[in-house]
Amino acid sequence: MTKTVFRVTVYHPAEDFCAILDTYDFTEKLWQFSSYLIQKGFKIIDATNSEKFLDINISPTPNHVNRIIVRACDKGQPEKLVKEIDGVKHNAIRVNTRIYIPDRAQ
Numbered sequence: 001m002t003k004t005v006f007r008v009t010v011y012h013p014a015e016d017f018c019a020i021l022d023t024y025d026f027t028e029k030l031w032q033f034s035s036y037l038i039q040k041g042f043k044i045i046d047a048t049n050s051e052k053f054l055d056i057n058i059s060p061t062p063n064h065v066n067r068i069i070v071r072a073c074d075k076g077q078p079e080k081l082v083k084e085i086d087g088v089k090h091n092a093i094r095v096n097t098r099i100y101i102p103d104r105a106q
Contacts, residue, residue, distance in 0.1 A: 005050035005061045006033045007100070009093050010042035011077050018045070019073040020058070020095045025066035045078055046093055048102045056083060056092065056099040072098035 006027070011018045027033045034047045050061070058071050072095040083092040083101060090101045 005063060006030045006047070007049065007053055007061075007071075007102075008034055008037060008047045009045040009078050009095065009102075010037055011045055012042050014041055017073060017075055018078040018095050020071040020078075020093070020098060020100070022061040022069045022071055023065075023067065024061065024063045026068055046102045052103045052105070054085075054090070054101040054104040056101065058098050058100055072096045 005022050005024050007020065007022050008030075009018065009020050021037070023033055027036065030047055030049055034044050038044065061069060061071070074096040079094040081092050081094055081099075082089050083099065084090070085101075090104065091106060092099050092101050
């Protein structure tokens with residue numbers, strides 16, 4: 001079975017901050033990673049995997065670590081925007097200066 005990187009964008013209302021979080025082998029399923037974060041008080045903004053997302057200005061996630069990697073964080077909620085690549089408009093998410101497209105097929 002090929003492993004993928006899971007990416008979840010979260011917002012923590014009590015602390016008013018957001019983050020892009022990646023993991024390679026922290027959990028077996030994306031829903032388990034999301035559930036873990038919900039238990040910690042986060043609201044899930046987006047949850048995807050490396051088969052779907054497209055990094056714009058985030059370096060590749062190491063695919064050999066079994067922990068959560070903070071890719072970006074900022075005060076407030078993440079920004080949803082439209083990013084154009086080769087004439088195709090994609091829905092994107094930005095946290096601080098880091099941007100990614102959650103589903104490159106849309």
